[in-house]
Amino acid sequence: MFAQILQQLPQQLLNGLVLGSTYALFALGFTLMFGVLGVINLTYGFYFTTAAFLALYGSKLLALPIWLALPGAALLAGLIAVLLDAILLTPLRRKKAPELSSLMVTLGATLLLYSLMTATFGTEIRRLPPAIISHAAIMLGGVRMNLSQILIVVTTVLIVAALLAVIRFTRFGLSMRSMAENGEAAELMGVNTDAVVRLVSFISGALGGTAGVLIGLNFNAIQPYMGETMMLKGFAVIIIGGLGDIKGALIAGLVIGVLEVLTAGFISSDIKDAVGFILLVATLWFRPVGLFGRAPAKRA
Amino acid sequence: MSVLKVRGLTLGYNRTDAVKGIDLDVAEGAVVSLIGANGAGKTTTLRGLSGLLKARAGSVLFQGAEMAGQPAYKITRAGVIQVPEGRQVFANMTIEENLRMGAYLVQDKAEIARRRVGVLERFPRLGERLQQLAGLLSGGEQQMLAIGRALMADPKLLLLDEPSMGLAPLFIEEIFAIIRALKVEGRTILLVEQNAQAALEVSDHAYVLESGRIKLQGPATEIASNPEVIAAYLGAA
Ligand SMILES: Nc1ncnc2c1ncn2[C@@H]1O[C@H](COP(=O)(O)OP(=O)(O)OP(=O)(O)O)[C@@H](O)[C@H]1O
Ligand SMILES: [Mg+2]
Numbered sequence: 001m002f003a004q005i006l007q008q009l010p011q012q013l014l015n016g017l018v019l020g021s022t023y024a025l026f027a028l029g030f031t032l033m034f035g036v037l038g039v040i041n042l043t044y045g046f047y048f049t050t051a052a053f054l055a056l057y058g059s060k061l062l063a064l065p066i067w068l069a070l071p072g073a074a075l076l077a078g079l080i081a082v083l084l085d086a087i088l089l090t091p092l093r094r095k096k097a098p099e100l101s102s103l104m105v106t107l108g109a110t111l112l113l114y115s116l117m118t119a120t121f122g123t124e125i126r127r128l129p130p131a132i133i134s135h136a137a138i139m140l141g142g143v144r145m146n147l148s149q150i151l152i153v154v155t156t157v158l159i160v161a162a163l164l165a166v167i168r169f170t171r172f173g174l175s176m177r178s179m180a181e182n183g184e185a186a187e188l189m190g191v192n193t194d195a196v197v198r199l200v201s202f203i204s205g206a207l208g209g210t211a212g213v214l215i216g217l218n219f220n221a222i223q224p225y226m227g228e229t230m231m232l233k234g235f236a237v238i239i240i241g242g243l244g245d246i247k248g249a250l251i252a253g254l255v256i257g258v259l260e261v262l263t264a265g266f267i268s269s270d271i272k273d274a275v276g277f278i279l280l281v282a283t284l285w286f287r288p289v290g291l292f293g294r295a296p297a298k299r300a
Numbered sequence: 301m302s303v304l305k306v307r308g309l310t311l312g313y314n315r316t317d318a319v320k321g322i323d324l325d326v327a328e329g330a331v332v333s334l335i336g337a338n339g340a341g342k343t344t345t346l347r348g349l350s351g352l353l354k355a356r357a358g359s360v361l362f363q364g365a366e367m368a369g370q371p372a373y374k375i376t377r378a379g380v381i382q383v384p385e386g387r388q389v390f391a392n393m394t395i396e397e398n399l400r401m402g403a404y405l406v407q408d409k410a411e412i413a414r415r416r417v418g419v420l421e422r423f424p425r426l427g428e429r430l431q432q433l434a435g436l437l438s439g440g441e442q443q444m445l446a447i448g449r450a451l452m453a454d455p456k457l458l459l460l461d462e463p464s465m466g467l468a469p470l471f472i473e474e475i476f477a478i479i480r481a482l483k484v485e486g487r488t489i490l491l492v493e494q495n496a497q498a499a500l501e502v503s504d505h506a507y508v509l510e511s512g513r514i515k516l517q518g519p520a521t522e523i524a525s526n527p528e529v530i531a532a533y534l535g536a537a
Binding site for chain 1: 352371
């Protein structure tokens, strides 16, 4: 029994890493949006859904190859995010409306958008055409994987590295960090905050979209409400990782992915989805600012 | 010659006007102070000048160019730099990063380095702890950082909003010494203060704001000896 677990472990870890990568990607966009723009934008899950559907129809109807359908869908999701932010949140920002109103507006919009999606596409669960990528097993030291799993992990690594580098080393990164802290002060330094809002919305939407297309590639999961399910996970990930914390979201996403797969593999797949929330509650008990979040630097 | 020429500037919140059509001039190289009681509209005026608050009416000419209606980042780009009320340093960034933010619009690395050296000479205390988070500095140190950050932008017009607010007497003296030094170096400054006495001492010209209107204006020495001003702002309270 124990030997069997040990034998399966590497395989399960890999599967967990793949799932966790999509959680991490999804949470990154969400936490970036929250961190820099200071709003909990509930439409975020919709970009995940939208990109998956765009990739589905792009590859099915237009017969686009994978390298066009997937990035194209993710980028389009980014553009939709910019558009929705401009319609829903920019007017509130102008009026300096309280945070609760942005929550309400995005909640309303989300419900509307999902109903429209359901009315259009139905609730049937789909996946990207299998022929879009080879699913042949590749054996590597006793661990079985396929091209789509490799693609998911590699894409995540590249995107996270690029994002961290942009935040750390570029002027745009500086403008995002300053806005995350104090929007008015950032403006006084000469930051064009409207432009940063648009760019951050785009990047976040595209990150959510990337997670959506990658999920659609590897799992039988494309349906209108897929974004909602993911949002719940996303909340758990960004709270555990520390709100607005990029590295925290990455690590928490991977950890939850791995724990879910291990739970499903060795305990029961029925309680797999509870793992993230148990971790969430435990984290909040012991460290209310999240595992990696730090309390704001303020002197009393 | 006036670098800043404000005419009929009206600003407000919701349905009320907090600043009601004021005229104001700042000459090149001058220190001009704007004094007044709590709620007179001093901060509102500065926020209007820096573009954080949109003008409801009137004109703000800076070096001959209209600033009213421009977004704050463009006014900053023009060289009008505000040190906001309550300092507003980036608390979770280091002192080094705060200074870097001050020069956000400067692309030339050598120029940024040059300005940084100048700021650290002026504020040695900041230089001793460049890697410390700004939020952990004392109020006086944060004010130094806020001014240092503004100087990184090489302001053509510096707007200071109550730099002495909430500081210990020793720090207040230091702040006014800095303002005097900046004046000697030829900086143009619009200073908002409740500490009217100290403000008038460093200023060339002064405006007294009352309920959103300019009540009095003139050379600082004249304002300082005006009986009404003495009674309202300078008298032993
Ligand atoms: N954000 C705001 N919303 C609504 N009213 C405001 C706001 N800020 C200021 N006011 C009002 O505008 C008027 C002018 O305020 P302002 O802050 O400009 O005064 P001040 O002269 O800077 O006062 P202080 O010396 O206390 O800083 C006051 O009546 C104030 O209540
Ligand atoms: Mg004020």
